[in-house]
Amino acid sequence: MTINSKLPEPLVSVIIPTYNRSKYLEQAIASAVKQTYQNIEIIVSDNCSPENPQNLVASFGDSRIKFWRHKENVGMLNNQMNAFKMARGKYVASLHDDDIWNQDFLAKLIPALEANSNLILAFCDQYIIDAQGEINAAATEGNSRSYKRDQIASGIHEDFQKIGLVDKSIPTAAACVIRNGLIDWDSIPSEVGGMWDLYLTYLCYISGYAVYYYPEKLTYYREHEQTDTMLSGRRNVQAKIRKAKSEMFCYQIFMEDVRLQEFHSHFKRLWLEANTTLGIGLLLDKEVKAARSYFWQALHEQKFNLRTLTALTLSFTPSIITNKVLGVY
Structure with a gap:
């Protein structure tokens, strides 16, 4: 007599944080519900949206x-x-409320994690879609090249500090599955802000575990007017300031970590760029004195940088000129 010894699929917690994007949220939840990997819990965490999505979530009728x-x-x-802290699963996966997963996203990433207990996460490549959900082929290929996912070998990567922290190839917040229980979610400081995903990659790196790359596009990252990336330009000065502060905090930690010393100059360059970006944001916010202090600090550390010098010069010009010119920064 043959006994079927196949073990049950481990529970995966799908994390969907949301705020006032019901139209997209419905699509995100649907893509989670339709996963061919069925042993999941879907945690929708609403940040007190003016448009309460409770009825929308209930309409799925999925326990x-x-x-x-x-x-x-x-x-x-x-x-x-x-x-994340509510998650009960052996694995957790973050899904933005405006993004979408392929039906086989979990089914293709979980097996690698199950086969090797030394893996802390598995990740894949992603498509770029527009507000209407249409794939932008040029942006998709540009994204893969920019984050060098087109150059990563399929399989296990034990030393992934360059992949994860320099090339930023691991889309921790949008296209990866993480082994739960290895990260202390309370250890992620509030200062990381919108850079929490990069900081999470850092925590995964210093854990001593390895990662796995599945070289297919299994998720859809949506670019639209309300993403943090789009907001952190001149259209939303406060978003620009928050992003720069988050970058400075993370890169400072990376610069000080002796395990990352071979990339110290890289992180210092990014830290200096973030100093200038913060100064520009403060200048646009009419905090001229505070802005200059960041420009001077950046110049002191790097001696010459055209972007920083331009911004510092503009801090001494009428604001109408400053705002017009800094719109390109």
């Missing part, structure tokens, strides 16, 4: 979905971390 709504806006990072 695997758990809905949490904060009584007040706790910020993007706290909302994300709260959902």
Whole structure:
């Protein structure tokens, strides 16, 4: 008599933090519900959206979905971390409320993690889609090249500090599955802000575990007007300031970590760029004195940088000229 000894699929927690994007949220949840890998819990954590999505979430009628709504806006990072801490699964995977997964996303990444207990995460490549959900072929290929995912060998990578922290190839917040229980979610400081995914990659690196790359595009990253990337330009000065502060905090930690000394100059360059970006944001916010201090600091560390010199010069010109010119930075 043959006994079927196949073990049950381990539970995977799908984390969907959301804020006021019901149209996209519905598509994100649908892509999670339709996963061919079925043993999942879906945690939708709402950051006190003015448009309460509770009825939308309930409309799926799926007992695997758990809905949490904060009584007040706790910020993007706290909302994300709260959902991670609610996860009961052996593995966790973050899904932005405006992104989509292929039906076989989990089915293709989980086996590698199950086969090797020394892996902390598995990740893949992604498509870039527009607000309407159409694939932007040029942006997709440009994204893969920019993050060098077109150059990464399929399989296990034990030394992934360059892949993860320099090339930023691992889309930790959008296209990867992480082994739960290895990361202390409370150890992610509030200062990382919108850079929490890069900092999470850092925590995965210093854990001593390895990562696995599956070289297919299994997720769809949506680019639209309300993403943090789009907001952190001149259209939203406060978003620009927040992003620069987050970058400075992360790169400072990376610069000080002796395990990353071979990349010290790289992280210092990015830290200096973030100093200038913060100065530009403060200048646009009419905090001229504070802005100059960051320009002077950046110039002191790198001696010459045209972007920084231009911004510093503009801090002494009428604001109408400053705002017009700094729109390109």
